[in-house]
Amino acid sequence: MDDTELLDRARAAVDRSYAPYSEYRVGAALETADGTVFTGCNVENANYSNSVHAEELALSKAVEAGHRSFSRIAVSSEKRDGVTPCGMCRQSLVEFCEADLRVVCEGDPPAVYTLGELIPETISMEHLQ
Known part of the structure; x- marks a missing residue:
C-alpha cells in the first residue's frame, strides 16, 4: 500500500465522523509494522473534553x-485542508511510535512529515524513569 492508498483509507474514515459541534470531520489511517491498517474518525461530545480524535481512535x-x-x-479532513495531528495526538503517537513515523497529510501532492519533525521534544517513558 502506498501513501495515496493509506490517505484514501483516512478519507473514507472521515465519512464516519461524528462532529455536530465543530463540523470539522477528521479521519485517520494508521499502518502497523506488519501492514495492518486501523482507521479512526473524530467523535465529538457536548462536553468537548470527552471528544475523541481520529488519530487516537485508530491508535487505540x-x-x-x-x-x-x-x-x-x-490524516485527512472533510475540508482536505492539510490538517496534521494536533499536539495531543502527536504526544499519544509518541508513546508507541518512533520519531521516524511517516505522517501523510492532505495536499496536492500530499505533505509528508516525520513524527519527530512535528513534535521534536516530547515527554516519553525515558523522561519519567
Whole structure:
C-alpha cells in the first residue's frame, strides 16, 4: 500500500465522523509494522473534553488488537485542508511510535512529515524513569 492508498483509507474514515459541534470531520489511517491498517474518525461530545480524535481512535484500536509497532499514519479532513495531528495526538503517537513515523497529510501532492519533525521534544517513558 502506498501513501495515496493509506490517505484514501483516512478519507473514507472521515465519512464516519461524528462532529455536530465543530463540523470539522477528521479521519485517520494508521499502518502497523506488519501492514495492518486501523482507521479512526473524530467523535465529538457536548462536553468537548470527552471528544475523541481520529488519530487516537485508530491508535487505540491498534493497541487493543495487540499492535505496538507502527510505520505510517495518514490524516485527512472533510475540508482536505492539510490538517496534521494536533499536539495531543502527536504526544499519544509518541508513546508507541518512533520519531521516524511517516505522517501523510492532505495536499496536492500530499505533505509528508516525520513524527519527530512535528513534535521534536516530547515527554516519553525515558523522561519519567
